[in-house]
């Protein structure tokens with residue numbers, strides 16, 4: 001049996017065989033996995049053994065950001081064939097649920113998401129996946145970029161929820177991987193300029209290298225002061241909160257312009273105070289984001305069109321055999337690392 005990266009329990013990873021691949025139904029495809037990105041959630045399950053209500057109670061294969069090659073197609077699959085290069089959307093809703101019927105399948109209570117207990121993830125040589133949630137990668141999009149579509153889709157969801165208008169000025173608070181993805185999606189979505197604030201200069205240097213992005217190191221200047229200076233005291237049209245940090249959330253009303261939008265992307269670990277009256281006094285529109293729905297096609301189209309280049313955000317690529325070392329490096333959370341990827345051996 002083939003080897004998978006298994007989280008045995010909190011703090012314990014193993015490369016071992018595990019019986020994880022389900023049967024191929026008529027509407028599924030079998031995919032040889034090629035590239036998998038390590039996500040903050042994978043790392044959190046490794047270091048804490050749980051995220052909110054999701055607790056690792058039995059060994060679980062990690063990974064949910066993947067690309068690969070189709071090796072077998074179910075009887076009823078028409079849009080994919082053997083040999084297609086693809087990326088996979090890791091959340092599988094019940095297609096007949098009320099949420100799915102409304103087009104908001106990301107908030108379907110019965111969604112099954114890779115590497116969210118008890119569902120196995122994709123750091124394994126082969127996965128079986130619904131064809132409807134498997135997307136062909138154009139020739140110009142690499143497997144590495146294909147595995148970046150998942151985190152980028154969250155930025156796409158945030159940009160869509162913001163209802164950006166051409167020429168908007170946006171601010172992203174927090175330059176983690178999702179903050180960076182959100183900044184690039186906001187720029188591609190029509191913003192004239194996107195400011196990104198953080199404490200860590202190396203992160204700001206990485207995202208600040210993109211044209212159209214300006215950075216604010218909040219060790220030197222508060223985000224409120226920098227945005228006021230940049231907008232003549234008016235504020236940002238859209239503020240994307242991607243830090244999950246309590247002080248940033250409390251300070252949101254000072255950052256947005258009157259009538260602007262605030263999009264909550266970052267997830268605070270505990271409940272945090274919010275300045276309701278500050279939000280009301282500017283009639284700010286509040287949006288929230290949970291994963292994404294119907295974003296993969298758009299994300300792939302932007303990457304293929306050359307309007308979004310995610311390659312500079314891939315900080316390191318390690319072979320599958322070194323995947324425990326890759327996770328231990330991700331745990332270090334170096335300021336110079338954005339995305340670490342794992343490459344599966346070609347079968």
Ligand SMILES: [Zn+2]
Nearest residue numbers: 039065150151
């Ligand atoms: Zn992820």
